[in-house]
Amino acid sequence: MPRPASEAPTPIPGGERLLQRMFTRLGCHGRPPHFVVEFYPYANLTHTARLAKDFARVRLSDVLRHAPSQVIEAAAALLLARAYRIKPPAELRDRYQRFCRAPETRRKLERIRKRRCRPALPAADRFDLAAMFERLNRRYFVAALRRPRLAWSLRAWRVQMGQYDPALDRIVLSRRLDRPDVPRAVVEYVLYHEMLHVKHPAQFARCGFRAHSCEFREEEKRFARYDEARRWLLRLR
Numbered sequence: 001m002p003r004p005a006s007e008a009p010t011p012i013p014g015g016e017r018l019l020q021r022m023f024t025r026l027g028c029h030g031r032p033p034h035f036v037v038e039f040y041p042y043a044n045l046t047h048t049a050r051l052a053k054d055f056a057r058v059r060l061s062d063v064l065r066h067a068p069s070q071v072i073e074a075a076a077a078l079l080l081a082r083a084y085r086i087k088p089p090a091e092l093r094d095r096y097q098r099f100c101r102a103p104e105t106r107r108k109l110e111r112i113r114k115r116r117c118r119p120a121l122p123a124a125d126r127f128d129l130a131a132m133f134e135r136l137n138r139r140y141f142v143a144a145l146r147r148p149r150l151a152w153s154l155r156a157w158r159v160q161m162g163q164y165d166p167a168l169d170r171i172v173l174s175r176r177l178d179r180p181d182v183p184r185a186v187v188e189y190v191l192y193h194e195m196l197h198v199k200h201p202a203q204f205a206r207c208g209f210r211a212h213s214c215e216f217r218e219e220e221k222r223f224a225r226y227d228e229a230r231r232w233l234l235r236l237r
């Protein structure tokens, strides 16, 4: 089925000129590559740049499609700065962050995520996630955490093993963990980590703000088999 027009990548008019201008403004070294720039229907405020020797494909989230040109400029500059490891000017960073924080942007993102996020399967397989949630809740959260929806991803994710999405109020664990070779403690650890995200909501995580505060990291270490679970997950990669 063809995607509706609003869900397809579209070239950004004047995108190449814009990227070259930001390239110069940031003081990136060397000759600018040939930029191919498009709006891409990410489920979040995600922007990506793939750089080859003299060619770069830049994709800006299409959430920016109707944003003021100065915001698009700032997003492009921050993306380039990250790709070229340059500290971006504070002015551009602030401008972009103001846009991210604006209630109108948050609402728009929420609508898009509800539409675009992949469905997930109800949790019913080897591990009973609801029962596991309740056990962890009693042990580590004095049973005070409310339970979001729990599900397994449709496909086995490789890098990310779990995700909490506040807009959907849903924890999804990678189907990769729903296998006989995975120790229960590992699944518990991943679920525990996502439960901490429920407890410590990172409002702006999607805009590159830190989702794991020091407090979060300290609390994570309270998990009884923390080292063992982390070691096991590292081997999985």
Ligand SMILES: [Zn+2]
Residues within 6 Å of the ligand: 193, 197, 211, 212
């Ligand atoms: Zn996390």
